[in-house]
Amino acid sequence: MGHFYVCFACHHCNHCCTEVVCLPTPWDVVQIVKYTGRDPRTFLEFLTPDEIEGVAKNDPTWLQVNGEKYIMALKRDTVNGCFFLDRKTRHCTIYPARPLLCRLYPFRLHETRDGRFKAFSLHDDVGCPRFRDAKVPTQPLYEIFVQDREHQYDYHELVRAFNAKAYRGKKPEDFIDMFVEVRSPEKSVSGRSRSKGANRTGE
Numbered sequence: 001m002g003h004f005y006v007c008f009a010c011h012h013c014n015h016c017c018t019e020v021v022c023l024p025t026p027w028d029v030v031q032i033v034k035y036t037g038r039d040p041r042t043f044l045e046f047l048t049p050d051e052i053e054g055v056a057k058n059d060p061t062w063l064q065v066n067g068e069k070y071i072m073a074l075k076r077d078t079v080n081g082c083f084f085l086d087r088k089t090r091h092c093t094i095y096p097a098r099p100l101l102c103r104l105y106p107f108r109l110h111e112t113r114d115g116r117f118k119a120f121s122l123h124d125d126v127g128c129p130r131f132r133d134a135k136v137p138t139q140p141l142y143e144i145f146v147q148d149r150e151h152q153y154d155y156h157e158l159v160r161a162f163n164a165k166a167y168r169g170k171k172p173e174d175f176i177d178m179f180v181e182v183r184s185p186e187k188s189v190s191g192r193s194r195s196k197g198a199n200r201t202g203e
């Protein structure tokens with residue numbers, strides 16, 4: 001077993017909910033749909049490489065549509081931040097169902113060569129002020145990390161299947177249909193899946 005704690009305290013500066021683009025997995029999207037009852041098209045957007053930085057060109061979550069690449073993100077506006085950030089209280093309105101990536105920010109995992117847990121440190125290039133006046137237990141963090149890694153594998157499989165499809169009128173939003181069913185006209189939704197930070201450019 002590695003380190004039991006990582007020194008960190010969130011001082012709720014809101015940087016991560018205003019300046020950072022949240023890239024949910026399909027599993028995360030399903031949890032938000034279950035929690036809010038919303039059609040995911042109301043809170044998701046699909047960004048091109050020109051609209052986001054910090055995502056590798058060969059990242060396996062790029063969706064291929066008619067020669068262009070898109071990545072699934074939570075909607076965010078340049079003034080108010082994340083779609084789910086309450087404009088008055090500045091609190092997350094989906095806190096119990098927030099994406100795993102939000103729970104792991106700004107922690108960075110360190111594992112041994114044979115893949116066992118070693119420690120968490122704090123990412124030094126993500127904009128968080130990284131206050132260290134508290135101790136966060138690492139075991140629950142590691143469990144979330146492992147869970148998210150599994151979801152990422154599922155996400156990559158879904159993207160591979162989506163990218164293999166070619167049909168007239170293909171849109172990046174069609175990817176949502178691979179893991180959430182929206183029943184019109186009531187617009188009720190249900191999860192279908194078994195079941196990452198980046199910065200938006202130009203801001």
Ligand code: SF4
Binds near residue numbers: 013016129130
């Ligand atoms: S950037 Fe860091 S301190 Fe600020 S809200 Fe996010 S986690 Fe908390």
Ligand code: SF4
Binds near residue numbers: 016074086
């Ligand atoms: S989902 Fe919640 S915690 Fe995550 S970026 Fe949006 S407001 Fe912040």
